[in-house]
Amino acid sequence: MQTFNLDNARKQSPNVQNAHFLKDTLMNQLLQxxxxxxxxxxxxxxxxxFAGGCVRDQLLKIEPKDYDLATSATPQQVLKLFPKADSIGAHFGVILVKYAGAAFEIATFRTDGSYTDSRRPESVTFATAEEDAxxxxxxxxxxFQKSDTGEIIDFVNGKIDIEKKLIRAIGNPNERFTEDALRLMRAIRFATKLNFDIEEKTWEAIKTNAPLIKNIATERIQAEFSLILLSPRRARGLDLLxxxxxxxHFLPEILDLIGCEQPPQFHPEGDVYIHTSMMLDMLEGEVTLELVLAVLLHDIGKPAxxxxxxxxxxxxxxxHDSLGAEMAETILKRLKYSNKTIDEVCAMVANHMNFMNVRFMKKSKVKRFMSRPTYELEMELHRVDCGSSNGITENYDFLRAKEEEFASEPLIPAPLISGKDLIGLGYRPGPQFKEILQAIQTEQLEGKLTESSQAIAWIKENY
Structure with missing residues (x-):
């Protein structure tokens, strides 16, 4: 039995170039x-x-992120061997075992009773591995896979479907989706993530049973939707949805983008949906959920x-930018995203049209524009916005040049004066304070004021 000391691994891998060593060590320890x-x-x-996704991923030469285990042992027998395990899922035959710093789900082979809520069985019966599959x-x-020999146990022809790159429901697809309607979203997620096609009968069953998704908790739909959007093939995932x-049934506003024509001189690519889909496809590397949602919703106000x-x-x-920000807030609240995500996405949607003005802004306004928390995400949104339409990058290139120009000092330097200084000059605290301090900052950002004494003299002259 091995244990893993993360601190020791970090000592062996103190440099960025050795990050892969740390990752490989962690993955090897997880498997062990x-x-x-x-x-x-x-x-x-x-x-x-070993059961489920970890077996699938190994066959696809993908490093599993976790390992689920299925066993003939009952929950009580598992707890006898791992007395410190979490038995919260024992009713469904699932025990959570924490081992060497990682958590593993151990599920007893089972069959499910009837489903009445399109989500969970009312009861489970412990069974054989074949019945469980x-x-x-x-x-x-x-x-399933034997952990010691690596032998694959396949009762459902899963290996064949992996070779064919097919997502196929086990047994009767209508039954699978009426049992658990979240599987509707999961089918789209796996097809997106793995770049698999969906088998014909399974696809028809998804379309037939799509309204059942309304029976699923919003948080669960949101989680699956987010995983689809974070896939590199997110545009295909959106199209499948x-x-x-x-x-x-959870984001109908997207349908209004289909057929919403755009001015061809600026958007030769087609309607708003095509434009949005192309932008999603153009995003590169690992992206944040906030950026993808902003791309998805940046033109949501156009149809209206x-x-x-x-x-x-x-x-x-x-x-459409200001209305779009309002609509984005309504949508994201409905889908129960975090306040942080909502704030960042709405800021990006509201601001995305301002890029056309950056070359005509005063230096102080450009600096404020670039200092906003979502600026770098907005730059990526702007890049794909232009790349999927007119291809003009003047504003993007202008801002990248300004980043180099301003790199030697903070975009927003420490203020030259404060409210206490204004009180010392005889001003009473009030709304004028903000106006004066903002005006001083503008002159400072323009490079016209560099010292506190200059700021005080400027105030006396102008106020």
């Missing part, structure tokens, strides 16, 4: 811990396999602000 748990159960006379969601997730009919000017033969969306 899972094998240790399996061995303990097997040595006690029980059958124990048949109650799981998709064939690619229904595989639209074509399946699922998006209609659409107008056509016959004199100029031009389509306009006046105020």
């Amino acid at each position: 811990s899972a094998k240790d748990i399996s061995r303990i159960l097997n040595d006690a006379g029980h059958t124990c396999y 048949s109650r799981r969601d998709f064939t690619v997730n229904g595989l 639209v074509k399946s009919g699922l998006i209609q 602000t659409y107008s056509y000017d016959p004199d100029e033969d031009r389509i306009r969306f006046s105020g």
Whole structure:
């Protein structure tokens, strides 16, 4: 039985270039811990396999992020071997074992009773491994593996579907989705993450049962939706959500983007939905959830602000940025995102049209523009916004040049004077304080004032 000391690993890997060593060490320890748990159960006379996603990922040459185990041992027998384990899921045959600093779910082979809430069975019956596989969601997730030999136990033809790159429901797809409607979202997530197609009968069942998603808690829908958006193939995921009919039941505003025409001189790519989809596709590397949501919702206000000017033969969306920020707030609150996420996304949506003005701003305004917390995320939003439409990068290039120009000093330096200084000059605290301090900061950012004495002289002259 091995244990892992993270501090020791960090001492062996103090430099950034050795970060892969630390990751590999952690992953190896995770696998070894899972094998240790399996061995303990097997040595006690029980059958124990690796189960589900970790088996699938290994076959796809993907490093598993966690290991779930399935066993013939009952929850009570698991607890006897791991007395400090968490038994909170024992009613469903699941015990949470903490081992060598990591947590592992150990589930007893089972079959499920009837479902009445489209989410969880009313009861479970402990069963065989084959029966357990048949109650799981998709064939690619229904595989078991012997931890000691690596042998794959496949009762559902999951290996074949992995080779064919197919997401297929186990058994009757309509039954699988009516049992647990969250599987509707999970099917889209796995197809997006793995870049698999969805098998025809499974796809038809998703479309038929899409309204059932309304029975699922918003937090669970949001979690699956976020994982889809964080996938590099997020544009495909969005398209699957639209074509399946699922998006209609939790984010119907997206459907209004389809067919919403844009001025072809600025948006030759097509309607607002196509534009948004292209932007999602253009995002590079690891992105934040806030950025992806901002890209998704940046033009959400366009359908409601659409107008056509016959004199100029031009389509306009006046105020779509401010309305879009209001709509984004409503949507994200409805989906129960955090206040931080909502604030950042709405700031980006509200501000995304201001990039067209940056080359005409005073230096002080440019510095304030660049000092906002969401600036770097907005730069990426602006990059893909232009790249998916007119391809003009003048404003982006201008700001990157300004970053170099301003790099030698803080964008917003320490203030030259404070409210106490104003009181010392005989001013009474009030609304004028903010006005004066803002004016001084502007002159400072413009490079016209550099010392406190200059600021005080400027105040006496102007106020």
